[in-house]
Every structure is written in C-alpha cells, then in structure tokens.
Amino acid sequence: MPIEGPLRELDIHDVFQLLDLSRKTGVLHVVSELRDDEGVVHFNNGRVVQAAARRSGLAIETTLLQSGRITEADLAQARSRQTNGRANVPLSELLIEMGVVSAKEVERQLRGQIQTVVFELMSWREGFFSFEERPRSEIPETRVSVSTESLLMEGARRIDEWSRIADTIPNVGVVAVLAPVANDEEGPALDLLPHEWQVLAMIDGFRDLREIATLLGRDEFEIAKVAYGLARTGVIAARPGEAPASEDGATAKRIASARALARNGDHAAAADELKHAAQEDPVTPRVHLELGFALARIGELAAARTSWEHFLRLAPTDRAAGRVHSAIEAAQHLETLIEAHGDD
Helix, strand or coil, rough: CEEEECCCCCCCHHHHHHHHHHHCCEEEEECCCCCCEEEEEEEEEEEEEEEEEEECCCCHHHHHHHHHCHHHHHHHHHHHHHHHHCCCCCCCHHHHHHCCHHHHHCCCCCHHHHHHHHHHHCCCCCEEEEEEEECHCCCCCCCCEHHHHHHHHHHHHHHHHHHHHHHCCCCCCCCECCCCCCCCCCCCCCCCCCHHHHHHHCCCCCEEEEHHHHHHCCCCHHHHHHHHHHHCCEEEEECCCCCCCCCCCCCHHHHHHHHHHHCCCHHHHHHHHHHHEEEEEEEHHHHHHHHHHHHHHHCCCCHHHHHHHHHHHCCCCCCCCHHHHHHHHHHHHHHHHHHHHHHH
C-alpha cells in the first residue's frame, strides 16, 4: 500500500525522515502543479541512491561535458558503444570504461546530482507525494548511496546559511562583476584558496553563479558561498541576472491581463493567467508576488504561501518584502483557524 498525501499535510522533510527511519526501499514521486515539475527519488534501505527532477538537474554525461571533464568526441564514442550492444549500460559507466573520466569524478557528480534534486524538493511547500515500496531488484544499481539523515542535516544547514548571505547573494541567478578600483587605489590583497581562484577566474560580468557552478562542475551552494566571501571583501559586486526577454513582453502582458480579470471579479482566471506566467518566466519576482495574492483571493492559501516564499528567495530586499512577510503570517494563521474549526 503506497504512502501518499498532500505536502500541506505532511512536510517533505517529514516524508524523507519517515522513509529513512523505516529503512524503506522503493520510489518516491513528488509532483507540484504550481511549479509544473516532478521529482523522482529512489531509496534503498532508507538511503537515497538516485534522484531526478524534470526541470532541474542535468544528466551526468551533460555535466561532465559542460565542466570540461570529457569532450564531445568522448561522449559520441560512449553513445556508439551503447548503441552497439551495450544499451543497458549507463553512459557514465562507459566513459569510465573508456578511461576518459575517473570513477571518483563520476561518483562526485552523481552525489551532487542527488543533492541538487533533493534540496530543490525540500523547498516545496505545496504538491503531492506518493511512495511505493519495491523489491531491491527493481531499484537501479548505482555507484553512490547517500544517507538520508545527512541530506536532511545539510538541507537545514543550507537554509540557515542562505538566510545569512541572502542580503548579498539572494540566489544563484545573480551575476558577479569585478568591483571597480580607482586609478589611484590599489585593489584588495587577495589570499584565496585554489577553489576560490577558480570561481574568481570565471567571473566575467555575464555568467550567473548557476552557470559558473555548471562550468566548474561544482555545487551551486558552494559557489554562492565563495561569491559571498568575495563580495564581502570588496573583490566583486553582485547584481541580479538579466531579466528574460519575456519580462517586458509576454510576462508583462500576462500580468496586465490577470489584473484586468481581477478587476472584473474573475479571480480564478486571473490566477490561471499568472500560473502560466510563472511557468514561462520562473525567475521574475513580480510574477510570484502577483500570483501569491491571486491565489489567496481564491482561497488557495498553501499555494499562495509557496509563491510568496519564492518571491522572497528571488528578491529578499524588495520594498514589497515586508508586506509579503505579513501576508505569509496571515495565511498561516488563517489556515490554523480553519483546521481548528474542522476539529471542533
């Protein structure tokens, strides 16, 4: 019998903890209509052995290629081997077999992929989860097995650290630029570790931190922490990433359309319009701000809180942030009152 339910009733952290403590073997599916996304996590005896999400995370071979660990020719050769009688062998295993990448590097990338997907799922506050137990034979054989407890602890640590650096590095979508130095001034003396020099060398005023992490084959959160240190010492400055082309076009039209619908009292249609905008343009803070209030108007309080929380992650210092914090508290209070009334 599957374990399932809405995330508003059982937090995703609690789901992971339950599967860890009960040493479950099987597959967890997490679906979010608001994000138009789905995550799949494979467990073996309570440990995570594989994780993937439709809209986040890259295939291991793609990450290896983008980070320069392998070449296009290497990947083409591995695919040729896979086509010629090795269809059941993962490309990463064939690349190791060819000697173009080490097993240690592939394991590092696989572990990073699991972390990226699981930490993304841990940020979801709405959606639906379903866990189905399966025999060990149906769980894929992988090179890595990550402790669920360690993932939960690391997730909590990241939440704490992001709150500390958010004023300077609100998300990995920011673009870092070298700080200007006056002609009569000397730049700050740099005493950096090798991995910090690697990040600094990638800063060109165009790449955002997410792209730098991909190119270096490193964890996005670690890159954000390095950027925070460089910004605090005055070596770089961080600015928001370039707005998508749709912000002044399709997104702006959808927001205007939603407001017109709301003025005419059609709040459900306004919310639908903004959901489409959020799917098409997920990095524009104003979309999530507008969507949160639209969802609240039609009584979808849990989804509204999710949109507002996403807005705060994208724009924690926006002038609307105080109003959004108040809205989140009010929604939580109202949800508590509604649940208490149902128990009477």
